[in-house]
Amino acid sequence: MxxxxxxxxxxxxxxxxxxxxxxxxxxxxxxxxxxxxxxxxxxxxxxxxxxxxxxxxxxxxxxxxxxxxxxxxxxxxxxxxxxxxxxxxxxxxxxxxxxxxxxxxxxxxxxxxxxxxxxxxxxxxxxxxxxxxxxxxxxxxxxxxxxxxxxxxxxxxxxxxxxxxxxxxxxxxxxxxxxxxxxxxxxxxxxxxxxxxxxxxxxxxxxxxxxxxxxxxxxxxxxxxxxxxxxxxxxxxxxxxxxxxxxxxxxxxxxxxxxxDGGAPLEIPAVLFDKSRFDFYNSQTLLRIYVKNPAEIKSVYKELKAHKTEDYEVYLDKKLPRYLHFATRDDQYHRIGQILLIPKAPKIFLEKGKKTSVGKHGYNPxxxxxxxxxxxxxxxxxxxxxxxxxxxxxxxxxxxxxxxxxxxxxxxxxxxxxxxxxxxxxx
The missing domain is CATH 3.40.720.10 (Alkaline Phosphatase, subunit A)
Known part of the structure; x- marks a missing residue:
């Protein structure tokens, strides 16, 4: 030892x-x-x-x-x-x-x-x-x-x-x-x-x-x-x-x-790379999306949900489970974003060309x-x-x-x- x-x-x-x-x-x-x-x-x-x-x-x-x-x-x-x-x-x-x-x-x-x-x-x-x-x-x-x-x-x-x-x-x-x-x-x-x-x-x-x-x-x-x-x-x-x-x-x-599972990471939906419409913030175990035009939030949410895989969930921030205290009603500083992509462990989101670590955290405990x-x-x-x-x-x-x-x-x-x-x- x-x-x-x-x-x-x-x-x-x-x-x-x-x-x-x-x-x-x-x-x-x-x-x-x-x-x-x-x-x-x-x-x-x-x-x-x-x-x-x-x-x-x-x-x-x-x-x-x-x-x-x-x-x-x-x-x-x-x-x-x-x-x-x-x-x-x-x-x-x-x-x-x-x-x-x-x-x-x-x-x-x-x-x-x-x-x-x-x-x-x-x-x-x-x-x-x-x-x-x-x-x-x-x-x-x-x-x-x-x-x-x-x-x-x-x-x-x-x-x-x-x-x-x-x-x-x-x-x-x-x-x-x-x-x-x-x-x-x-x-x-x-x-x-x-x-x-x-x-x-x-x-x-x-x-x-x-x-x-x-x-x-x-x-x-x-x-x-x-x-x-x-x-x-x-x-x-x-x-x-x-x-x-x-x-x-x-x-x-x-x-x-x-x-x-760093060897088979989830792909970030291609639509999110349109910087004129979105900002996204990827901690790999949670991907937060800020939609620049509020009128698009519902349509983007429906599009993301329609094309998601079984390896992650798509949430409107205001619909996130109350016990997580991380929804719009809780966001006193308006920093979270309006749509969340939450991978199912041990899956992670990873941009092409980026690296990850062997171990991670951030998932729902x-x-x-x-x-x-x-x-x-x-x-x-x-x-x-x-x-x-x-x-x-x-x-x-x-x-x-x-x-x-x-x-x-x-x-x-x-x-x-x-x-x-x-x-x-x-x-």
């Missing part, structure tokens, strides 16, 4: 951002921030996301530390990602308690027709511009109420989304190893009581990278799971050694992973179980030895707010009652 971990550390990461030759790895500290006297006595929450950590990976690959900690705390049978089950929308749903159509990050890449601008997750300017992001992230909620926060690479944490950044954060890069990230979290918790963050969000991309490049059922992905499991074990031990009271850990992922994510939690605020049923990821937000004694100051989609049973006692 060690040989596999050492090999994995040498790999170029294949996930969310394209890396530049030189990257600024310096921490950014917002001056003048400190915990209120009341905040200094509050619990700590370390919220860890491992991108692409499918709901069954811990047992499938015997992640010893995660299984041990969650067996003594809380295990969810699975956590249901928001639709579409991709990285940016779901990390922002976890940290705001809102569905993607309500917070605005409806895809990793999209066009905003009101702004006349494109958002791309690989664009540093976009990623650090809080005007693209709706909702109040947990670090912003904490900071506004006098509780210091910190973030290591979480989606949106280098932006001023919600009006305020974490006290301590790093612009996104993939230069730090998992063990280096552990040390940075521990160093934050060594700060003086007035400066020490009580909410920390931490992000690991390695499992997602291996799942994309090699597939979910490979030795490389197993090695990536063990790499992160080792880092979690190291983090918990080093935090325990600090002797702090009431430190709580929440381990989540944004989505799962499935091996796709209610239909494709491989999309389901992970939720584990342990610490003094959580009950012991409790297994809970599947739940939507928007419900993590109010649990963290409850533990930290934060007042939620705007409407969210998540409900505390969904997960209240995992907490030991009422606040």
């Amino acid at each position: 060690k040989r596999g971990i050492h090999f994995l550390l040498l790999l170029i990461s294949f996930t969310v951002f394209a890396q530049q030759a030189t990257v600024d790895t310096a921490q950014i500290v917002i001056p003048g921030r400190q915990n209120t006297i009341e905040a200094q006595s509050k619990p700590y929450v370390i919220m860890i996301s491992t991108d692409g950590f499918r709901y069954d990976y811990a047992k499938k690959y015997n992640a010893e530390n995660l299984l041990k900690f969650s067996n003594n705390g809380i295990q969810a049978k699975a956590m249901i990602p928001s639709y579409p089950s991709i990285t940016f929308p779901n990390h922002w749903s976890l940290i705001t308690g809102l569905y993607p159509a309500h917070h605005g990050l409806i895809d990793n890449f999209f066009y905003d027709y009101k702004r006349n601008e494109t958002y791309a997750m690989s664009n540093k300017k976009n990623a650090e511009d809080g005007s693209w992001y709706g909702g109040t992230p947990l670090w912003g909620l904490a900071e506004k109420q006098g509780l210091v926060s910190a973030s290591l690479m979480w989606v949106g944490s280098a932006s001023d989304a919600g009006g305020i950044r974490p006290s301590y954060y790093y612009p996104y890069h993939e230069k730090f190893t998992p063990s280096e990230k552990v040390e940075k979290v521990v160093n934050w918790l060594k700060l003086s009581q007035d400066k020490r963050p009580h909410f920390i969000s931490l992000y690991f991309p390695e499992v997602d990278g291996s799942g994309h490049h090699y597939g979910p059922d490979t030795k490389e992905t197993e090695n990536a799971v063990h790499l992160i499991d080792h880092a979690i074990g190291d983090l918990v031990q080093k935090v325990n050694d600090l002797g702090l009271k009431n430190v709580n850990f929440i381990f989540v992922s944004d989505h799962g992973m499935i091996k796709v 209610k239909v494709v179980p491989e999309m389901k994510a992970t939720f584990y939690a342990w610490g003094p605020e959580f009950k012991n030895n409790l297994v809970v049923d599947e739940f939507a990821n928007i419900n993590v937000y109010p649990v963290v707010a409850e533990i930290l004694g934060l007042k939620i100051d705007q409407p969210i989609d998540g409900k505390l009652k969904v997960l209240k049973e995992i907490l030991k006692e009422e606040k």
Whole structure:
């Protein structure tokens, strides 16, 4: 296993951002921030996301530390990602308690027709511009109420989304190893009581990278799971050694992973390449269509539906199943489009000449179980030895707010009652 971990550390990461030759790895500290006297006595929450950590990976690959900690705390049978089950929308749903159509990050890449601008997750300017992001992230909620926060690479944490950044954060890069990230979290918790963050969000991309490049059922992905499991074990031990009271850990992922049929992809209907009539946005597991002349929407929909194959479905956006919260009635930022082509797993849409990865995500998690994510939690605020049923990821937000004694100051989609049973006692 060690040989596999050492090999994995040498790999170029294949996930969310394209890396530049030189990257600024310096921490950014917002001056003048400190915990209120009341905040200094509050619990700590370390919220860890491992991108692409499918709901069954811990047992499938015997992640010893995660299984041990969650067996003594809380295990969810699975956590249901928001639709579409991709990285940016779901990390922002976890940290705001809102569905993607309500917070605005409806895809990793999209066009905003009101702004006349494109958002791309690989664009540093976009990623650090809080005007693209709706909702109040947990670090912003904490900071506004006098509780210091910190973030290591979480989606949106280098932006001023919600009006305020974490006290301590790093612009996104993939230069730090998992063990280096552990040390940075521990160093934050060594700060003086007035400066020490009580909410920390931490992000690991390695499992997602291996799942994309090699597939979910490979030795490389197993090695990536063990790499992160080792880092979690190291983090918990080093935090325990600090002797702090009431430190709580929440381990989540944004989505799962499935091996796709890249050898026989679906063809995008030829009519859509008429740029005078359409824009389309293809994440391969979801194809969104914007019809430039609204009068054509119904006729185009009927044409696409008449010529579709059995390998995908065609939806008017307003007719998408209500439980996905991704229809016209939900689209608060008007970014989704009016017609959706949804392939049936493991099929994907792929333009001619384009490449795909071995593993992908983005499908409806209610239909494709491989999309389901992970939720584990342990610490003094959580009950012991409790297994809970599947739940939507928007419900993590109010649990963290409850533990930290934060007042939620705007409407969210998540409900505390969904997960209240995992907490030991009422606040």
